[in-house]
Amino acid sequence: MNMFLLAPFMPLQGSEYAKSVDLLYEFIFWLGVVFFIGIVGSMAYFVFKYKRVGEPRNIPQFSHNFALEVTWSVIPLIIVIVIFFWGFDSYMSNRIAPNDSLEIKVYAKKWQWEFEYPDGTRTLGEFHVPKDKPVKLIMSSDDVIHSFFLPTMRQKMDVLPGRYTTLWFQPTVEGKHQVFCTEYCGDGHSEMMAELTVDSQDKYKEWIENGGLDKDTPLDQLGARLYKSRNCNTCHSIDGTRIQGPTFKGIWGRTERITGGTTVVVDENYVRESVMDPNAKVVEGYERGVMPTYKGLLKDREVNAIIEYMKTLK
Amino acid sequence: MSTAIHGTSHGHSQDHHGHHDHPEYLQHHFSDAEQQVEASKLGMWLFLVTEVLLFGGLFVAFAAMRSLHYESFHEGHEHLSKTLGIINTVVLILSSFTMALGVHASQTNQKKKLINYLVVTLLCALTFLVIKYFEYSEKFHHGLLPGRYFTAHHENPHVSIFFGLYFLMTGLHGIHIIAGMSAIGWVLWRAIKGHFNSEYYTPVENVGLYWHLVDLVWIYLFPLLYLLP
Amino acid sequence: MSTKYVDSVSSVESTAHSENYINAKKGLMSWIVTLDHKRIGVMYLGSILFAFMLGGLMALLVRLELIAPGRTIMGPKTYNQVFTLHGAIMVFLFIIPSIPAALGNFMLPILLGAKDVAFPRLNLASYYIYVVGAIFCVASLLMGAADTGWTFYTPYSTTTGTSVVSMTLGAFILGFSSIFTGLNFIATIHKLRAPGMTWGKMPLFCWGMYATSVIQVIATPVLGITLLLLIMEKVLGVGIFDAKLGGDPVLYQHFFWFYSHPAVYIMILPGMAIISEIIPVFSHKTIFGYRAIALSSVAIAIIGFLVWGHHMFTSGQSELAGMIFSFLTFLVAIPSGIKVFNWVATMYKGSISLNTPMLYALAFLFLFTIGGLTGLFLGTLSVDVHLHDTYFVVAHFHYVMMGGTVIAFFGGLHYWWPKITGRMYSESLAKIACALTFIGFNVTFLTQFVLGSRGMPRRYYNYVDQFQPLHAFSTVGSWILGLGFLLMAFYLLASLKTGKKASDNPWGGVTFEWQTPSPPPEHNFNYVPVATHGPYEYKS
């Protein structure tokens, strides 16, 4: 027997917790149906049975019945106390994330979701997690309040500026799951979505090894992604304008003057060095120590990807 | 049937100016003076409740911010002059006292006294505002201003919030003082015209109540802003 | 019984030529400066119906945009402004003043047997304050309407470029109007009841108004200070609500809901008050459980102050707070249940006539029960985490506000229309309009429960394709609803010209208003009314 007669009302049950929430939803629903039928049913019956014909005559004028009134106050009271405890219990059961959770940082800003994994992998607008492993999201916002909503996990939490909030879930169903922003945040509110992919353990491993991309993504595309997701774009333009660092436009093969008088031609080794040890050679006219090191944060494949990407920026 | 409709000699719809036996101040929809007095007193008390809640909201905001930024609030409160605050407190308490005496004078048909007390109350209120003006201009001079207009030197990051709330609370209170002064002025004018006597003094009493509330709010504001360590 | 029973036909002539509040004084000026609570009530009635039309048009635009995903008739910015205006107009300009300030102003003194409210000048002042506030709200339309939602959450509201200040200033001003009306009513009920009218003989409408007024007086100042802080925050950058400046955005939410939850009871209690009048009259039966209904209004008013945090279960407030707010939310549902049961019991063994006002009362029972019971889902912690800020919430509050209060308001309007205007409307057209509204309403909003449960977030201009069929269905419902109201506007306006003259007591009611001519004379009664029996003592 299917316990969930209301399945069409609800999204996919992506976790055990989702099932427990649905059960409670279902309980309140049928309870409501009983009360509704009781109330509207007797109302309809009375209208039908006691319909006025002619002048009202011989209408019994009674005004109260103590026993009845106590009954219909106490029974609902008992019922709501049951619902309250049930709801409270299931809420509390899902507040504290287990210690072995995969911790992912979530940054919200108008109007995108960014995810950061413990190994530094960053993704924008989508993230992957392994099946059956608890996942804890540690969330904060750059600007206004947003809210992270995972309907299939029946989970939701506001994301606030200047503060961390958390949410956790343990997915049991592989595949894609929708994420919405459910706190109104302006023009892009309804586009502020993200996609969660629940992978098998192996597939997840492969994904994270590949810097948060499928392994057959072309390198230059991966590079373009990293350029944004690793924030190179905050200091390096691709249209020739000077921001904090030199532009990437036409960088490949360029001859750079280095502070101290030498020059260097931009090639694989120089880029790798610039990324891992930015202060080794500082481009003339720029400040030392501005660019952070990406040592340990970018995998080999990712540096290669950035190089391939640079080659495309003529 | 719920009601009985009694024919009485007051045919109101034909003759609604005909309240021969009614005193002049009695409005047509009240049946007697007592009812009118009670209604306006109740109305006044309800109004005072709304005032308390209005300021209550500000007090809550103050408490919440103070507990978040204790250091900044401490620094902010050091900038306030306790002396001026104390003088103003005394001035206001005095004005409340003279107001009470005024109400008593109106209840006992002492027109001259009533006028004098109201004038003294007004002068106290004015003194309060003048002192407040000097306090404000000093703050303006040093850039101790709300929020983004705050330019003064500061050690803690959120002193500007303290001054935001300081100006909001004392400003709103100041507006109440001015409103109170207009009300007292109005009562004074009516007193001079001889509208009040031991039968009819509700306006004096109500304005008195209002004035005590304005005073009371200050009694809370003063320690909160100036004294609390 | 001590007086004659005035039946529906006998007194048509008696009112035909007599002087009443409408023709007692003439000219525009006599309305503008009137102190008569009835005229002020009528001016309010006109204003709020205009506001309802405006808010309703916005609603139709919202629904039209949502008929398909992506851009249909407007861009996201405009959409956000339109739903904000819809919500703000419906709440601040329409529903809060609707029953108390319009129908209440007109009927309350008459039901009490008084000649006017306690402070007629204050009453007129609160009308003009309403007008000024309304102008600020609607003027914000011209200055780049606010796009914050009716809740004005910080820090979004303090950073957006739209005219939030004008809108919130308007709401701030409207608050005073609401406070003054409440204050006036409390004083009137306490001090101006007719001789013989003890608290226990007061019509339940007055009890409902009393409870409402208490909330208005206590909660609204807090809204005032909240909006003032918000305005200061925006103008001066004080930083109380802005995390970047060291403030706490959640503090704003506490402030806002401390008013706005009690405000939902400002909206529903008057609706319940009207239902408590209509059902006994059209069942020709004493109300069942008078005391329980009267006291449950007061209970709702009190407990209603302690549940605001149920709007913030996902805001990051503590588990303890969530638990307390959830529990109290459930408690506050009980008195509403008591009322519903009592109304149904009143009909038992009555003599039920299905005139238009009664149809509205039945529709109310149907719709409010759904709205209230779905409130239970939202009060349940874990279920609300899923449903919060989805269309389930939208559906819930339209069922209680539109299906509850607005339906009760129109029920009351039809019930008292003959008294207010002295004319009868077309009963058959009225029944058709009522049916259209009922059907249209359910088509529009029942679907939204499913949308919300399936995860459709609210305040979304665009949505994922899977939601399209339900959204389209809902939009069609809104047109049926609009048609119903259009018809209503037509026959009500027509009745003013061509409606047949109303008798003093067309429905056979026994409260005071039915014992004075339709429309009532300037001072409400030609005699001094005295209450000798309870308000619902019908002859058997």
Ligand code: HEA
């Ligand atoms: C007229 C207005 C009105 C009324 C009367 C109510 C009544 C109730 N509301 Fe509603 N509510 C709103 C207007 C209203 N609400 C609005 C406007 C919002 C959203 C604001 C926004 O975010 O924009 C909202 C949102 C809202 C939320 C927050 C949802 C969210 O954002 O996540 C919650 C949560 O607890 C809630 C609960 C309730 C409850 C429990 C009641 C109860 O009082 C209902 C009681 C009635 C019944 C229960 C039915 C009758 C009783 C019986 C038939 C007896 C049997 C009953 C039992 C077994 C108990 N409401």
Ligand code: HEA
């Ligand atoms: C009293 C309150 C009230 C009322 C009555 C309504 C009525 C309606 N509402 Fe509204 N609504 C709100 C209060 C209300 N709403 C609030 C507070 C919000 C939240 C806003 C926010 O998120 O900030 C909201 C949000 C809201 C949304 C969600 C928007 C979103 O989240 O993106 C939707 C969508 O369907 C909607 C639709 C409707 C519809 C179709 C009606 C219909 O019932 C309207 C029917 C009315 C008409 C069609 C008018 C026709 C009138 C005439 C023709 C003249 C009549 C004249 C005489 C009788 C003389 N409303």
Ligand code: CUA
């Ligand atoms: Cu982000 Cu809505």
Ligand SMILES: [Cu+2]
């Ligand atoms: Cu609420």
